[in-house]
Amino acid sequence: MTAARPGRVAVFGDIGGHVDELYTELVRLGADPDSLDFPDDLTVVQVGDLVHRGPDSAGVLQLVHQIRTDQPDRWFQLAGNHEAQYLEPTPRFDWPETLDSESTDLLRHWWVIGAMTPAAAIVTPEGEWLATHAGLTEGFWKRSLSGPASATEAAEALNAMVGSDREPLVFRAGSMLTGAVDLAAGPLWAEAGSELLASWQGDPSIMPFSQVHGHSSVIDWRSHRFLAESRTLTRTSFDPGRRHVTTRVGSQLVVGIDPVLGRRAGFGWAPLVLQRASVVVPGRIGRGHG
Numbered sequence: 001m002t003a004a005r006p007g008r009v010a011v012f013g014d015i016g017g018h019v020d021e022l023y024t025e026l027v028r029l030g031a032d033p034d035s036l037d038f039p040d041d042l043t044v045v046q047v048g049d050l051v052h053r054g055p056d057s058a059g060v061l062q063l064v065h066q067i068r069t070d071q072p073d074r075w076f077q078l079a080g081n082h083e084a085q086y087l088e089p090t091p092r093f094d095w096p097e098t099l100d101s102e103s104t105d106l107l108r109h110w111w112v113i114g115a116m117t118p119a120a121a122i123v124t125p126e127g128e129w130l131a132t133h134a135g136l137t138e139g140f141w142k143r144s145l146s147g148p149a150s151a152t153e154a155a156e157a158l159n160a161m162v163g164s165d166r167e168p169l170v171f172r173a174g175s176m177l178t179g180a181v182d183l184a185a186g187p188l189w190a191e192a193g194s195e196l197l198a199s200w201q202g203d204p205s206i207m208p209f210s211q212v213h214g215h216s217s218v219i220d221w222r223s224h225r226f227l228a229e230s231r232t233l234t235r236t237s238f239d240p241g242r243r244h245v246t247t248r249v250g251s252q253l254v255v256g257i258d259p260v261l262g263r264r265a266g267f268g269w270a271p272l273v274l275q276r277a278s279v280v281v282p283g284r285i286g287r288g289h290g
């Protein structure tokens, strides 16, 4: 278990191969433009999908690898479905790009040593947040994790699946892969509106912690088309300057931060910055294999 000291925790959405966008945001947060040394109060959680789509996936991985080597325990990496393309055993999807062998080896290495995990918890004075790539659906929380009461316990249960015979559950698909809506879709695949948010609408009061996720969004930022049912949208606010979507679920929040950078980016976006926060990644150290 790793806990960084309390400070600013910047949660980055899907980078998708946009190394220049990532660099610019880190410098905006106070990282040194040359060394990328972080200011003392800054820790990063990245929710996966570092790679694919944009111009330089290998460059993104090299940048992240350099930061993590130079500054241990300042960058916590989660796995997205695009990283999972290179892990075993996972559902594969058709994608026109393939990473080079160095990039592939790095992702597999991170996974087996626990340096890239399904989940992290972020602890703040106001409460706990669970960070995953796609969000934790109510069905997965209840049936696959037995309903953990805190984000730290949820992250612990998710991360403990890796390297166990339950590991395939981490990659449980959802409608984006199968076409069929699944209110127990897994934390790397749940679709934001129809699966993640819809799953908690039966009884929103039972979601025990807030969540932050990437992967998909209840708004198409280009067309401004909404991709969720009206009872979700009435509880949702949009921050187009940062490309954040915040939905109230009972007394908790679900914040979607996938900026949908696409192939060319070229618009404003930002990580979600939580104050007086610390990151807890159960299972990250001492898992004993790899």
Ligand SMILES: [Mn+2]
Binding pocket: 049, 080, 081, 082, 133, 188, 214, 215, 216
């Ligand atoms: Mn994704």
